[in-house]
Amino acid sequence: MADNRYDIVIAGAGPAGLSAAIYALRAGKSVMLLEAAQFGGQIVNTPEVENYPGIKHISGFDFAYGLYEQAMALGAQIAFERAESVEDLGDRKIVHGVKNDYEAGAVILATGAKNRPLGLEAEQRFIGHGISYCATCDGAFFRGRVVAVNGGGNTAIEDAAYLAGICEKVYLIHRREQFRGEERAVEALRGRGNVEFVLNATVTDLFPDEAGERLGAVEVTDKNSGETRRLDVACLFVAIGQIPENSGFADVARLDEKGYIAAGEDCLTGTPGVYTAGDCRTKTVRQLVTAASDGAVAALAAASMLDAK
Numbered sequence: 430m431a432d433n434r435y436d437i438v439i440a441g442a443g444p445a446g447l448s449a450a451i452y453a454l455r456a457g458k459s460v461m462l463l464e465a466a467q468f469g470g471q472i473v474n475t476p477e478v479e480n481y482p483g484i485k486h487i488s489g490f491d492f493a494y495g496l497y498e499q500a501m502a503l504g505a506q507i508a509f510e511r512a513e514s515v516e517d518l519g520d521r522k523i524v525h526g527v528k529n530d531y532e533a534g535a536v537i538l539a540t541g542a543k544n545r546p547l548g549l550e551a552e553q554r555f556i557g558h559g560i561s562y563c564a565t566c567d568g569a570f571f572r573g574r575v576v577a578v579n580g581g582g583n584t585a586i587e588d589a590a591y592l593a594g595i596c597e598k599v600y601l602i603h604r605r606e607q608f609r610g611e612e613r614a615v616e617a618l619r620g621r622g623n624v625e626f627v628l629n630a631t632v633t634d635l636f637p638d639e640a641g642e643r644l645g646a647v648e649v650t651d652k653n654s655g656e657t658r659r660l661d662v663a664c665l666f667v668a669i670g671q672i673p674e675n676s677g678f679a680d681v682a683r684l685d686e687k688g689y690i691a692a693g694e695d696c697l698t699g700t701p702g703v704y705t706a707g708d709c710r711t712k713t714v715r716q717l718v719t720a721a722s723d724g725a726v727a728a729l730a731a732a733s734m735l736d737a738k
């Protein structure tokens with residue numbers, strides 16, 4: 430424990446956490462990043478990023494690696510272990526990791542969110558190769574193609590509307606008859622000539638294309654009749670929700686009804702010295718650019734709080 434003292438401990442080395450590290454280090458603070466899996470977060474799963482301002486085209490891994498290298502070159506330290514909880518001792522915080530404890534003057538929670546998976550065996554294999562969890566990010570790669578969206582909430586409806594504007598055809602697969610999303614948006618979607626609603630149906634299998642490398646078709650099963658149907662699609666956009674994993678931090682950060690950390694653009698939680706950044710916090714746009722900007726805001730707030738002591 431004696432050596433595990435830092436100005437700022439950051440839970441999560443995704444785009445938000447790494448951006449926070451860069452800003453904190455440049456503000457003269459010592460930083461320890463705790464990462465439960467691999468650095469880079471969700472973005473390492475996508476082969477192409479084309480919407481980060483200033484970078485025309487980059488792979489998700491290269492983007493993440495660039496951030497990681499930049500943070501490391503500035504002197505960040507990283508430990509590959511999950512942060513389980515934060516103990517608030519006033520001016521000091523103890524971050525309890527799976528293996529070690531870390532002491533800090535300030536903590537930034539940047540634990541992101543996981544897309545809720547379909548739970549099908551072949552799913553992992555096609556992520557980034559015809560399975561996407563982000564239509565805003567990946568839709569443009571399927572311009573003029575036939576795609577499917579799975580989900581019944583606002584995200585799925587918005588995704589289907591966006592894709593209908595650029596794709597030849599969109600199947601909207603939903604396990605119920607009624608949508609959870611806005612009725613007006615559903616009606617607007619019904620008016621589009623290239624959207625086919627596949628209702629009371631679940632995605633039950635995934636098939637490769639002829640080359641065997643990318644997704645080529647999905648199987649849907651009607652919940653009432655049990656009949657199956659094969660839809661040839663270039664991509665399946667899965668929009669069945671995200672899962673934040675913040676329950677361990679509920680003592681120091683209020684969670685909203687969905688489990689996201691309730692904080693606004695200022696990235697402040699209710700506990701002095703505990704900040705949050707990126708996809709793990711309550712927000713409407715979950716993208717690289719918003720994660721990076723949260724990282725900057727949280728780190729600079731933490732640094733000035735420490736300077737004021």
Ligand SMILES: Cc1cc2nc3c(=O)[nH]c(=O)nc-3n(C[C@H](O)[C@H](O)[C@H](O)COP(=O)(O)OP(=O)(O)OC[C@H]3O[C@@H](n4cnc5c(N)ncnc54)[C@H](O)[C@@H]3O)c2cc1C
Nearest residue numbers: 441443444445465470471475512541566707708715716717
């Ligand atoms: C397939 C895909 C494609 C995408 N494409 C784009 C795109 O083209 N453009 C774009 O702008 N956005 C895109 N996004 C969204 C973008 O990846 C996210 O908005 C961004 O990664 C959020 O960054 P984050 O750091 O907040 O969270 P995350 O990326 O989720 O990173 C959080 C990190 O924290 C770690 N972690 C979680 N819990 C703990 C814990 N308790 N202790 C320690 N570590 C923990 C995780 O392992 C992870 O590494 C895409 C997302 C996906 C899934």
